[in-house]
């Protein structure tokens with residue numbers, strides 16, 4: 001009889017027990033290590049009495065300090081390692097692993113089994129018990145190939161034979177099911193995972209990443225990856241897994257702050273923040289594009305039309321005139337007039353690009369002020385001012401009352417006083433307040449009102465604020481970006497590798513020139529950033545019937561290309577209401593049918609309707625841009641906020657509103673609204689819209 005299940009259960013029990021033992025011991029090890037380190041520091045402090053009496057004593061003392069520091073480093077490293085192990089073991093205990101692959105190496109007689117989990121775990125260094133899902137070997141599991149193949153480790157190609165690929169459904173130390181997959185057409189673990197009543201929080205997809213998603217997650221070659229995927233095909237999930245993968249793969253050189261994730265709204269940011277901790281990595285920088293802009297320009301500017309494409313050309317050939325500068329004053333007295341600054345600017349080499357000339361000009365002005373301070377500090381008249389300072393003034397400038405008793409001490413104190421007086425001025429010079437950015441934009445573009453993106457872009461270019469440190473930039477919902485926004489991003493992060501994910505059918509924002517994926521490719525390539533394009537055509541979120549309903553509004557031709565993992569499902573319902581009053585009555589009935597522990601949404605075309613539904617139906621929570629989504633219950637929100645989110649049940653409140661009839665965006669909005677649902681979709685219309 002086949003005893004696979006029993007032996008796998010025994011293995012699981014063993015691994016679980018080892019994890020549990022490790023966890024039980026680790027707190028003791030942590031506190032022992034902390035105590036030993038503390039005692040060592042105390043003892044070593046006494047023994048390494050500082051003795052600098054002679055050259056030989058100096059050397060001994062330095063050597064002793066060095067040894068002591070090394071030992072302290074050792075204790076600190078050990079503490080960090082123990083803490084890391086603790087966090088990994090804690091994450092593994094509820095599900096120690098999810099897969100096993102047996103590999104036959106060419107020079108071995110027997111295949112070696114490897115178990116793959118959400119983190120790596122080795123009770124001893126030689127004995128990996130669970131391999132991290134990001135390790136090179138785990139790539140074979142996701143690649144889903146049985147038989148002869150290879151993997152790459154440390155840039156070396158390793159040929160092997162995959163004998164077995166096994167998936168497990170388990171929790172804690174209880175094995176529930178095993179699936180041996182030869183050539184998986186349909187991934188059984190995936191189907192089960194999606195069928196299971198998920199908790200409503202977005203989760204990581206580590207155990208069931210599909211082959212085409214894995215390729216995107218592990219791509220380290222492309223300068224820009226451009227992913228066009230249908231709704232619910234895992235684009236956001238893939239981005240999050242990719243961040244975790246990159247932080248692991250480049251752990252020696254990459255920290256979470258080197259990665260930026262741009263999200264469509266803060267509601268969405270909060271939503272995905274639930275996933276990152278489960279991946280065991282620190283969250284990257286996360287913000288919306290608007291929040292990013294605020295970092296480059298705090299001004300709330302009026303015009304809604306941007307002109308970055310024009311600025312990109314014109315700023316490069318700009319020659320500054322006197323009006324582009326501002327007078328710089330100190331206590332009402334002009335220190336540098338516009339004309340002075342223009343004069344100094346003209347003396348900077350015109351072979352340099354403008355931003356370099358501006359930096360050079362800053363240095364010239366700062367040096368002039370510093371030279372003046374040096375000169376004046378030797379001037380008897382100015383030195384006399386020092387004696388006139390009150391005690392309070394002295395305290396402010398020097399932090400104490402001073403009594404200089406030599407010429408040199410007098411000069412030093414005078415210099416300090418002058419530096420203090422010029423502090424604000426020097427800051428203004430360094431911040432380049434003398435450059436009138438608003439005026440420059442107005443004259444370059446011949447406009448009267450300034451747009452915030454234009455302002456931020458001009459500051460970025462002229463003040464050279466580019467962020468060279470950023471290594472990876474991830475942009476979700478890329479279809480909603482304008483050409484100008486993309487140009488801004490490319491300029492702001494010149495060294496970043498790009499991951500751009502979106503869905504051409506979810507372009508619902510009224511930007512003046514919505515970009516196609518081909519346009520996106522062209523812009524990046526014009527900036528010498530080579531683009532790799534990928535498509536994701538499998539629908540994971542929505543049932544088969546819902547997928548069918550939304551795809552129709554994307555592109556009818558696409559229907560044949562699309563796969564659904566969750567075949568079948570409840571048919572969408574279409575309800576016609578006479579007026580808003582009837583809608584309210586029907587909405588109440590519709591939500592009554594939903595399970596309390598599910599998350600459901602009433603999606604509206606505008607915020608007013610969302611507000612009035614919330615006012616009339618007391619079980620509903622109104623969602624705004626900054627809140628977190630509840631774990632369950634019913635939220636009302638306008639479509640722009642529902643973007644990127646998912647719900648068990650979706651009720652569309654007003655499908656016949658003009659918003660959904662817009663010639664350019666209408667169909668996309670319907671597609672986006674419908675595709676938020678995983679199980680139930682109810683679509684209302686209101687005959688007499690107020």
Ligand SMILES: Nc1ncnc2c1ncn2[C@@H]1O[C@H](COP(=O)(O)OP(=O)(O)OP(=O)(O)O)[C@@H](O)[C@H]1O
Nearest residue numbers: 205208209210231232233234235236237540541644
């Ligand atoms: N390989 C997978 N295994 C299990 N679940 C998956 C997988 N890929 C995606 N999912 C699930 O499908 C749902 C949709 O994923 P996600 O939100 O990442 O898609 P998306 O393409 O960003 O969607 P949208 O464009 O509609 O915002 C999520 O619940 C996610 O957990």
